[in-house]
Amino acid sequence: MRSTPPAVSPSDPLPEGRLEPGLYIVAGPIGNLEDLSPRAARFLRQADLVACEDTRVTAKLLRAAGSDRPMLAYHDHSPAEVEEKLLARMAHAAVALVSDAGTPLVSDPGMELVRAARDRGIAVTTAPGPSAAIAALSISGLPSDRFLFAGFLPAKAAARDKAIAGLAGVPATLIFYESGPRLAATLVALARAFGPRQAAVARELTKRHEEYVGGALDELAARFAGEEPKGEIVLLVGPPAAEVSSAEALDQALKAALQTLPAGKAAASVAAALGVPRGEVYARALELKGGQ
Template identity: 60%
Template sequence: MSSEASSDASSRLAPGLYIVAGPIGNLSDLTPRAAEILRLADVVAVEDTRVSAKLLRHAGSDRPMIPYHDHSDERVRSRLVDRMAGEAVALLCDAGTPLISDPGYKLVRDARAAGRAVTTAPGPCAMIAALTLSGLPTDRFLFMGFLPNKEKARGDALAEVMGLRATLVFYESGPRTGKSLAAMAGVLGDREAAVAREISKTFEEVATGTLLELAERYADNAPRGEIVIVVGPPSDEPVAAAEEDVDAALLDAMARLPASKAAGEVAKRFGLERRALYDRAMELKEG
C-alpha cells in the first residue's frame, strides 16, 4: 500500500454517529477535536444549513450537510441511521451541545437500537455557561428547558418544582422573558435569579437580582438574543408572608387549580397550614 493510501485510510472516521458540540457564540470556542470531526465526517446533520455553513467554513470543512431538526420525520432519521452502518455521521445543532432542548435524542436512541457506534465530542453548553456566570448554587440544579406558552401550563410546570431545593435553569426568548420572570415570582416566590444573554459574544450580559426585580427590568424592555434564566433554590429561612401576598398567591393558584390543590401549593410555598388556606381560598372564591 502506498503512503498516500495509508494516510487517506488513517484520516477516515470509523462509521457511526458523532455528537458534536459547537460554539454558543464565539467561534473560537470550537474544540480542535470537534473541528476535525466536522472535516472528516461523511455527512453532517444540522438544524439549519445556513447557520451551520458558517461554522463548517470556520472549521475548514467542505462536508455535505443534511437538515435534521424538530420537523424532520422518521424517514429522515431512518436514512441517517442506515448511513451510519458504513459512514461517519456528525450531528450538529445551531449552537452549543446537541440534544440539550432539541430532538437529537431520538437519533441517538435509534442509532443505539440499530447497533451503531455513538461518540460525543463535548464542548460549550449555554445552560452550564449561564449557571457558572450566575453566582447561584451549582451543587444541585435542574434544567427546565422552555416553559410552556399557555399561562396554566406554565404555572403547572413551575408548581411541580417549587419545593425542589435546587437551582433551576430555563431557556427563554427575549419577548417572553418579562412575563416568564413574573410567572416564576408568582409561583416560586421572589427568589434570587440571573438572566444571561449573548453568552461568549461581544455584548455578553448577566443581570442579577430577585425575580420581581428582574421581571420589572424586562417588563417593557425585552432583551435581545438567546436568553438563559437561572433561579436560585428556595430559602431555608421561613417566609413571613403578608396576608395580601398569601391571598394573591391563592388567587393565582386557583386560576389554574381546584381550591384544594391551590391551598396545598400555597401552603408548601409559605410554610402555612393547608386547612386554613383552603378555608381562606373558599372565602376568596365566594367573595
C-alpha cells in the same frame, strides 16, 4: 505467538481523514467560534455527513472547522424518512450531529436518533463542549452543587403557571431557556410564585453584546418590564432559602399551585415535584384552601 492489536477507544485520536462508522454528537460554540474544540473540529472534517438543524447556520461552523463535508437538514419537523436515511448511513459511514448552537439534544432535536442508533447497535460518540445552561450557571454565583435544567416553559400562561408551580419546592437552582418577547411575563409569573428569590438573566453569552443581570425576581421583573431583549436568553432562579423548613417549602409550593389549579391537581403536581406522599399533600392543600 501473534499478539492482538489494542482496541481503539472512542477517546483515542484517529488518523486525520478517517472516522469509524457511527453517530458523532458534536458540540459547537454558543456564540464565539473560538470555543469550537480541536476534537469537535476534527470530527466535522472527518465525518462523511453532517446532520444539522439549519444548513445556513452550520455552513459557517464548517468553514470555521475547515470542513467541506456535505450536510443534511435534521430537525423537529423532519419526516421519519430523514431519520431512517441517517441511521442507514451510520451503518457504514460516520454521521456527525450538530445543533445551531451549543451541545446537541439540550432543548434541541436528536434524542430519538440517538435512541434508535443505540437500539441498532450503532456506536455513539460525543465531542463535548459548550452549553448555554452551564455557561450561565458558572457565572451566576447561584448555588451550583445542585441544579435542574427545565428548558423552555410552556408558551400559554395557564400551562406556564402550572409548570412553575410544580417547581416551587425543588431545592436546586432552576435553569430555563427563554425568548425576548416572553421574558418579562415569565419573570412576573416566577416572582408571583416564588417570591423574592435570587435570580439572573444571562443574554447572548460569549457574544459581543453579552449581558448579565442579577437580582431578586421582583427586581428583574421590574427591570425587564415592557422590554423584549434580543438574542439567546438563559434565566436562572436560585433555590428556596436554606432556612425554610420542609413544611414551609411544601406550603410555598402548594400556595403557588393553588393559584391556578384545583386542590387535587395542585396536590399531584407538588407531590411529584417534592417526592411527598400525595395523600399528605392533598390534605394540606385542603387545609390551605379552607383557610383562604
